[in-house]
Amino acid sequence: MIVEVVVAAALFSTAVFALSRLAQTTAKLSVQANEKLSGQIVGENLLARLHATPFDEISAVAKELQARDSERTSNVVKITTKLLSVRGQQVMHIVIDISSSDAKNAQPSDELVPSGMSTIKLYDWIVENADESASVTEDAQSEDVQSEDSQAKDSQAAGSKPDEEKADE
Secondary structure: OHHHHHHHHHHHHHHHHHHHHHHHHHHHHHHHHHHHHHHHHHHHHHHHHHHOOOHHHHHHHHHHHHHHHHHHOOEEEEEEEEEEEEOOEEEEEEEEEEEEHHHHHOOOOOOOOOOOOOEEEEEEEEEOOHHHHHHHHHHHHHHHHHHHHHHHHHHHHHHHHHHHHHHHO
16 A cells, blocks of 8 residues: 555655646746737838938838837847849848847856847838839729720620521521
8 A cells, every 4th residue: 555655645746846847848838829929019110211211211110120129129120231243223122130138148058048048030021102003003904804804895795786687596
């Protein structure tokens, strides 16, 4: 009977240990998920602000947003802009790097935030005068649709005539 009690106590302590490790892991994953979500939201907000900025002011506004958001949030925000010319059009390549300030300060032995787990990078392109080129493309597409509609009506009209002639015969 004493052997049974010892075996039961060993099994119980193993189960309690396993459940406590599971609770720790769940808490760590929850913290990481919250950090990633926070970083993603900050990054998307920054991209939206940069898209609303006039093209020639994007680099200056990016520096202001980087400084302001790094101070306001618990994240370290780095915005890199690079002006390129692609097929004769000016294009701004934007890279937003958001990392948790806790991840930078974490020690390698700190299990709460493993290194590299709390970093998010967002990439985007902003094309100069993209609104004008988009409206030209939309106009061309609507003209194509109108011409396809008129062609379809012409073919329907031509297709219905032989049926009417057959009915007359």
